[in-house]
Each structure stands twice: as C-alpha cells, then as structure tokens.
Amino acid sequence: MASLATTERAREFAYTSADHQAVASLVYEEVGILLPDGKAQLVYGRLAPRARACGVESISAYVRLIQSDDVERARAIDALTTNHTCFFRENHHFDDFVARLWPALSARLAKGGRVRLWSAACSSGEEPYTWLMAMLGSDRGAAQRLLKGDLRMLATDVSPSVLATAREGRYSAQTLKTVPPALRNAWVKGKSDALAIDPALRDAIAFRPLNLPGEWPMQGQFDTIFCRNVMIYFDEPTKARLQSRLADRLEIGGMMYIGHSERLVGGVEKRFQCVGRTAYLKVAA
Ligand SMILES: C[S@@+](CC[C@H](N)C(=O)[O-])C[C@H]1O[C@@H](n2cnc3c(N)ncnc32)[C@H](O)[C@@H]1O
Structure with missing residues (x-):
C-alpha cells in the first residue's frame, strides 16, 4: 500500500495499512463488501468526513469507535456503499x-x-x-x-x-x-x-x-x-x-x-x- 504512505502528508488524518485492514474486515463481516488495498484512497475519502463529524483525532480512533458503536458503524457502512444507478439502466x-x-x-x-x-x-x-x-x-x-x-x-x-x-x-x-x-x-x-x-x-x-x-x-x-x-x-x-x-x-x-x-x-x-x-x-x- 505504498500510495497510502506517499499521500499521507496531504491528508487531514493519517490512514495506515492497519486502519484499512481493520475497516475492510469489519465491512466484510457486516455486509460482505470487499475493500481491497486498491480501494484505500476511496475508503479514506468516505470515512474522513465521518471522523471529522465525530470529533475524533485519527482514523484509528474512528475505527475503534465503529467497532463498538452500532449507530456510527451503520453510518460508516452507509458511507462506504457505492450507489450508482439510473432510470432504465440495462x-x-x-x-x-x-x-x-x-x-x-x-x-x-x-x-x-x-x-x-x-x-x-x-x-x-x-x-x-x-x-x-x-x-x-x-x-x-x-x-x-x-x-x-x-x-x-x-x-x-x-x-x-x-x-x-x-x-x-x-x-x-x-x-x-x-x-x-x-x-x-x-x-x-x-x-x-x-x-x-x-x-x-x-x-x-x-x-x-x-x-x-x-x-x-x-x-x-x-x-x-x-x-x-x-x-x-x-x-x-x-x-x-x-x-x-x-x-x-x-x-x-x-x-x-x-x-x-x-x-x-x-x-x-x-x-x-x-x-x-x-x-x-x-x-x-
Ligand atoms: C451500484 S448500486 C446498484 C443499484 C441497482 N440495483 C442498479 O443496478 O442500478 C449497488 C447497491 O447495492 C447496495 N448494497 C451493497 N451491499 C449490500 C448488501 N450487503 N446488502 C444489500 N444491499 C447492498 C448498495 O447500498 C447500493 O445501493
């Protein structure tokens, strides 16, 4: 996950490989969605606003929060779903x-x-x-x-x-x-x-x-x-x-x-x- 390290300085929060692994396993267990390492940037982009809204100082702290708080976990999963659709699709x-x-x-x-x-x-x-x-x-x-x-x-x-x-x-x-x-x-x-x-x-x-x-x-x-x-x-x-x-x-x-x-x-x-x-x-x- 080299890209994580290179973009780290520009980020509001640190997002480590361990954070991503923790998010990915929680999301997989809850809703079956796979979040491979290649999605780390996208995951960060969707979770950072939630971390900010919750007033935590790091994504690691946010991950600990969603491991214990059902309501915030549901919000995180909501933020991580991809909902693209349109009328008369296929x-x-x-x-x-x-x-x-x-x-x-x-x-x-x-x-x-x-x-x-x-x-x-x-x-x-x-x-x-x-x-x-x-x-x-x-x-x-x-x-x-x-x-x-x-x-x-x-x-x-x-x-x-x-x-x-x-x-x-x-x-x-x-x-x-x-x-x-x-x-x-x-x-x-x-x-x-x-x-x-x-x-x-x-x-x-x-x-x-x-x-x-x-x-x-x-x-x-x-x-x-x-x-x-x-x-x-x-x-x-x-x-x-x-x-x-x-x-x-x-x-x-x-x-x-x-x-x-x-x-x-x-x-x-x-x-x-x-x-x-x-x-x-x-x-x-
Ligand atoms: C890309 S959209 C597809 C919407 C629509 N079926 C279509 O083809 O246009 C995928 C949807 O699947 C939902 N989804 C993802 N994981 C799910 C799960 N474990 N259970 C139910 N819905 C899920 C997402 O919230 C999202 O709205």
Whole structure:
C-alpha cells in the first residue's frame, strides 16, 4: 500500500495499512463488501468526513469507535456503499420482463391472483420505479386498476440514506432524463425544480432495509427478482450463497436478472436457463 504512505502528508488524518485492514474486515463481516488495498484512497475519502463529524483525532480512533458503536458503524457502512444507478439502466431486462412474464402476471392480477416482485439492492429507487413504469405503461387508468390488485413490489437496500431518497421519490430533471417522455408524463409530477414520482406508483413499493448476506425477514416466494450490480462487491462464496438463496425464493417459471458484469456461480446455474443477457429463467427447484 505504498500510495497510502506517499499521500499521507496531504491528508487531514493519517490512514495506515492497519486502519484499512481493520475497516475492510469489519465491512466484510457486516455486509460482505470487499475493500481491497486498491480501494484505500476511496475508503479514506468516505470515512474522513465521518471522523471529522465525530470529533475524533485519527482514523484509528474512528475505527475503534465503529467497532463498538452500532449507530456510527451503520453510518460508516452507509458511507462506504457505492450507489450508482439510473432510470432504465440495462433496459433490456425491463423489456424482457414485460414481454416474457408480464402478460401472464397481469392477467393473474386481473383475476384476483397475487404477484410478488423484489428489487434487491435497489439503491435510490430508480430500478424499482423503472420496473413499475415499464410494466404499467402510460395508461394510468389501466395501471390504477392493476395497482388495486394483489401486487407487491419489495425494494431493499443496506444503505438507509439511499432508501430515504427512494421513499421520497424526488429526482432532478437530469436524473429523470432517461425516462421515456410518455412514461414521464404519466408518472412524474411537479415542475422542473420539484419533480416527484406519482404517489400512486411510489406507494405501490415497499422500501425496506435489508443486508443481502444477513437474515431475510420476509416470507414467501417471488415471481421475479432483480439483483443487479451488487454482487460485484462480494467474493465468490458470498455470491454463491446469495444466488442460491435468491433461487430458493423464486417461483419456478420466474426470472432473475443480474448486472451486466455479473454471472452465476457455485452450481446454481443448473436451476436456471439463460434466456438473454444476464437474464435467467428458473427451471428447477
Ligand atoms: C451500484 S448500486 C446498484 C443499484 C441497482 N440495483 C442498479 O443496478 O442500478 C449497488 C447497491 O447495492 C447496495 N448494497 C451493497 N451491499 C449490500 C448488501 N450487503 N446488502 C444489500 N444491499 C447492498 C448498495 O447500498 C447500493 O445501493
């Protein structure tokens, strides 16, 4: 970690190799995120403001603090998550879902049946809102009828700050630029400096904190799971265990979508048929 030593003098706090090791093992144990030495600069940049806010004199002291203080540990983990996302990201997944599963699922809903969907690692909400908009289209009347049915979308993330943004459903015009105009007209309310997702859509999603490698409080099976661009932060055993648990929670005939640079590992691929780019149909229990 030579780069640490060379940049040390310019820093407000010292950040030693031992500090980085301590942070990395704490974060790995809590949430499964890998922080290799190459991320030391980034970690320092995210923890220094927290150390300052807590009034400690060094990062070593901050590390001792987060080892014993649950609230500050959660804040540190929140600061260390990478939350990049956008509306209609990897749009081929939404197209695939709408073409492959939505006709049968919407017919089931219309007949009084239940539909359960999960956006796992939803970040600030763009993914679940995109999913709902893509499914429901721009016909608000038809959409409202479906929303009155037994449709539940769960959206979870480990980071409380992004979940707060997701729940609020307020986005800048720049962020909303990738939403097709017809869907924007149907589902985004307000003027350019105060744009918000329509409450009818927002209230159809249950945003909940959830640590993917930890306990899952929810019961029951899902018809489709999006779990995209989070497994890249995990090691192979964590990915394999997570994918196996996601497969357990998926109905046969349901879809699992993962991020563009992710892949199935650890034998779980036997339970799926790959039907498109990082798009997997569950075919076996
Ligand atoms: C890069 S974003 C991906 C967001 C969205 N799925 C997408 O593809 O646009 C990764 C998200 O994973 C979340 N995350 C990281 N580790 C997690 C964990 N252990 N449990 C749940 N979410 C986690 C982060 O907080 C972040 O919001």
